[in-house]
Amino acid sequence: MSTTATQTAPPTRSRKRGPKSLNAGQGRRGVLLVTPTLILLAVVIMYPLVRAVIMSFQKDSGLDPATGMFSEGGFAGTQNYQHWLLQQCAAAGGTTQPCPPGTLGSQFYDALFVTLFFTVVTVFFEIGLGLWFATIMNRTFKGRGLVRAAILIPWAIPTAVTAKLWFFIFAYEGIANKLLGGVGIKPLLWTGDAWPARFAVIIADVWKTTPFMALLILAGLQLISSDVYEAAQIDGASKWQTFTRITLPLIKVPLMVAILFRTLDVLRIYDLPAILTNGGGGSGHATTTLSILVINQIRAGFNSASALSTLVFLLIAFVAFIFVRFLGADVVQRPPGKEAAKRRWFRRQPVAAEGE
């Protein structure tokens, strides 16, 4: 250690020191330094989370018929979970019945489907468009700065504004129906019918978040050395081969991170459909996502809402887990030759994450 220190210049030394293992004293100091953060996290994240789980096992307060006042519900067991998962709604005499249409309970599986549908479709389109936009932004041409700025604008607009914007576009006498009329299609009830409403949300969401995808992919593209492409050209690779054999593998990690964040984001989407369609369409709840359902339920009963949000949390955690496993497994399978390039990528991930 000391010999290395004397041999190398000071700046390099300090950089080299970082990853080396710490001694006992440093470790203790480390724990001490991290403690405030851990306490803060425990207070702001663990407490509400644990509280929500505890609440989800409590009954919602019921009306005491004698006084007309609400009284504490008491312990519920897994009743709140059964309510959502098995569609058991309260009926007269303390028994249960299948949730009748028009109750929030009856909308659980529809909301689950809609949420997953939004996730798959929007992320699919965002990957496609994001890759395309990133490739455009990565080229050198006149006015590139302008194009980059233009592509980023939708991402810079607050979601509430975006939603209101598209609300006007999709109004019955809005521009969307005018354009459809131009090609001879009858005006659609964008916020009234089930599938138009769903696609209204999808279109607005893709429009809004493709720039985020493109930005992360662009960051990946810019770090690919042009040598690799030149070598490919010399070897006579076609454009498609260059894309699938060089570009895609090299941007895979930032791409996966972008997909992961987008997926988690869409799974808990609330603001856009809430403002654009108010969760409506079709028979009344065609665009009600799980988060909208949670918010609606909060007004009708906290404890049942806690059970629902715990279920949503488990769903999101499960999806996240699959992604991380998938990403992690991918690192092992890499041939050793590409490990160096790979390592560089991983170190950049947190930076990309902060952009969210």
Place this chain on the structure above:
Amino acid sequence: MAHRRTTRRALTALVGVAALSFTAACGGGGSNTSSSSGGSQQGADSRGPITFVTGKDNSGVWPPTIDKWNKAHPNEKVTLKEQSDNADQQHDDIVQHMQAKDASYDIVTVDVIWTPEFAAKGWLVPLEGKFALDTSKLLKAPVTAATYNGKLYAAPFASDGGMLYYRKDLVPNPPKTLDEMWKMCDIAKKNNMDCYAGQFAKYEGLTVNATEAINTFGGKVVDDKGKAAVDSPEARKGLQMLADHYKNGDIPKQGITYQEEQGRQSFEAGKLLFLRNWPYVYSLASTEASSKVKGKFAVAPLPGVSGPGASTLGGHSEAISVYSKHKATAFDFLKFIEEDAQQKFFMEKGSLAPVVEAIYSDPALVKKAPYLPTLLTSIQNAVPRPVTPFYPSVTKAIQDNSYAAMKGEKSVDQAVKDMQSAIQSASQG
């Protein structure tokens, strides 16, 4: 290898935090429904400064009113606290402060539909005994809406009722009954206009319009005890009417996306013959530069089966929090806002429908707002929305099922049955 592990761990942590923030955001509200009415007597005789909480005061009626009070009561000053202008946020804000037993919310402004919920949670002081409010001069409907379980829990502050806006240049005599109105749709067809619109998008406005139809035919959503009572032939007739006239185009196809504003825009653009809307449209339609119907429209009471229809009641009341420390002052302030002078001022300055019946015939006011007599008829025939502490679930049941029935996605018969069992299920808690 070690590197791989840390990377994965870092990523897991990141993902974990992202996912956790979801539940954390949703689990925030604690449940506290202690029905301790013991607090209601605490501070009953006590006087002192109080805080008056209301939704965003867009018409600016409160600062002058409160100034007037403060000048007369220097030791019992009222402070204004404005909330957001979104009704759901106002509701949630009150809920949070009540759960925290916050003594700084002395008087809260409650929408007519929240009174039973807050009363049943034991958050509002019943206006009886020492706090008995004289309601003899007030309109009946707003008082009924502020009553829960036979007790008055809030002092009506402003009322609201629906009216029928019609084109007097095309329809010389406004329709008195629904049948008459639907027959006049031929006039709309001849002029290439839409016939009738209300608020049929899926939101609170749909509850208003659907219950209006149900009540007009003599149906009820819940009975006096708050039990579901919508499964009746009368309620079916009401919904069937909406479904039939949506199907035959009297209510335009896009009518199912209309809230108050879209209907108003269509009416002002001269594309609509009849519009069910609130009083606020009157001055906008007669003054806005973009309005093409200036001087061409008038208002009539909502048509019913054989006379005026049953409007749904809107409006706000003022209630005293059980956690208030100066309840005597708070009660005096409630009496103050029920006085004719204040009620007149609210109407003049903010176009807020008075709750004192006599004011509707004040010549000076009627000259300024010619719709007042019509509005009085509307409010006199108004039926409060279902008075139930489970209002959020009840309105949901009405909205979803009447929306599906109007669009023909389910039969009216099925919709009414589903509405009934959904309301029953909701009030089981």
